[in-house]
Amino acid sequence: MAQLNLAAISYSWLPICPLAIVAVSAMIVLLVGVHVRDDESESLGALTLVLLSFAFMFTLGLLGRSGIAFAGAISIDNFATFFELTILLSVALVVLMSIEYAPALGISAAEYYALLLFSTLGMMLMATAGDLIVIFVGFELMSIGVYVLAGFLRRNVKSSEAAIKYFILGAFSTGFLLYGIALIYGATGTIKLAAISAALAGPLATNPLLLSGLGLLLIGFAFKVAAVPFHMWTPDAYEGAPTPVTAFMAVGVKLGAFAAFLRIFMVHLNLASAHWSWVLWVIAALTMTLGNLSALVQTNIKRMLAYSAIAHAGYILVGMAAAGPQAGGAILYYLLGYAFTNLGAFAVVIALERRGTAGDRISDYRGLAARHPALAGVMTLFLLSLTGVPPLAGFLGKFYIFSAALNMGMIWLVIIAVLNSVVSAYYYIRVIVAMYMQEGGAEPSPLDSRPALIAALTVAAIATVLIGLYPNPYMAGALHAFTSAFGAVSPTAALLVR
């Protein structure tokens, strides 16, 4: 028997503490769920929240630490910690939204919360991964959980359709991703991100095998962030999935995918940016334009928000095309604001949804301001933030990203992006007009009996305003997080990774 050289690996538990807590939490929820009666499933949601807050505390403790663990499989830095914190906050909001929603639709709570937590684990794994295999496994862990969650309303044809479409196309995109990883491994002989970026400094930079690998990797990620032309699944999947799951897909999956996307391309493949920057330029322009134009004609609010999510992926890709630390920090800030704003908008959709006739048509929002001024008020807030109206989070996010792109000389791309923002104002404000200036519409189920949903709405609304009004701490944190990840790729760090 060969002796395992265990001493050569640093088995430090600290960097994977948040991951371990989330993994154990998922199993706890599953086991406790066996003993929880169906009419007490709220307690399971509360337990999930408590466990998530534990993970959040531990992740907070990791701020400022950086290093590599488990032979380079885990790389811990502020970039990873920033994403982990944002993901945990988003999932906590999704759980708050689900607490009253899940029992009303007969969703079995134990599996629901367990799968939610496992998907979260996959996202966090993608954010903190240091090699391509861990990114791939995290990608799958995230995806498979969400495929199942999308189909949780089994009696609903649309939910099943959403799950099947998402699953088939998602499995396809996974194939692209894995093939890309294989080609990159073939070209460089390593799967460690730091070693790949070190290899790019050499003659490998224009290796056709490596470049095709990069292209396939890009397709895999473009599927998951719903960038044109790989966005086809998005509207159907978002419309059919249970609404909290839709929110989870629009925010959580995007956070996880962008975490790995940014880390691979903007940090570790930065040296090759000449090869991929123009591709992202084209994808960003297409994604923004197609997303916004398609959103104009939607009559279902979930489909409209789906196309809006596509458009927002386009804005983020503008920042990625700009490729630089300033753009990276801007994207992180943007994602933070986007997470709260979008979760808030979906929480309002949940508030209006009822059994039997799901109130998710835009015409159902008519006259909402007269009946529920508070609900209409926060919806207006979220929609204005999505449009990019100051002083809300969405405005500054767009401002930082566009100015970063301008600094890199991408004037035309910024012009396209700004024109798109103007177009997007039409369909966001259309909902506001319906709420304030039209009559009729659907009656939302009474909010008084849904304290968790009210809590989610309040948190999202406060965060949307706060991140917009006091951007400095968040922006500074985001910028620092991104530059700290950059620092980890110095040649000396690359040498440390065997």
Place this chain on the structure above:
Amino acid sequence: MPLGLFIFLAAIAVLSALGVILQRNPVHCLLALVLTLLDMAVMFIGLGAVTVGFLQAIVYVGAIMVLFLFVIWLLNLQAEDRGGSRQLALKFFGVVGAAVLIAELFVFLVKAPSPAGMNHPPPLFGSIASLAGALFTNYLIAFEATSLLLLVAVIGAVALARHPAAAGSLSPAQGAQPVASGGSEARPVTPEHKAGGMG
């Protein structure tokens, strides 16, 4: 591996491979394919590639073949119907494909380097021990995360496949109502795919 043993195994491989294409019943074809793959696994182990041999047995025979079997049962395939005129094109392309494969094999055999000229791998290369060494050191995180991935797949399969009456807090009377606008009843299992068939 002694030459006699190799010839014995090779003969079984060829015979069972012929069995795959010459039998009428798809399940029999599949069993012949399982035999072929198991035989190859034994050959791999005999040649010293123990890990590859076991992977062959586990992945191909254990997983992929069972999947084939499920598909055959699911589609209820019967013995194939031979002698139709449209089979001609299929046969033609089959012959062309076989010819190309044989040509490729011939080229490779002619150009193959002699064993003496090959680089010999390090002693433990490809052994179970070195696989375990890699899995539990460099790839520990990926390994553990994969085990969680399998757990997620099981939970997801159970959550989706469980009988609707058992899921959620709905009483039977409530459960019969469609949940959302597009809702429909769970599709009943139709007997037609049992009664029908191609034979």
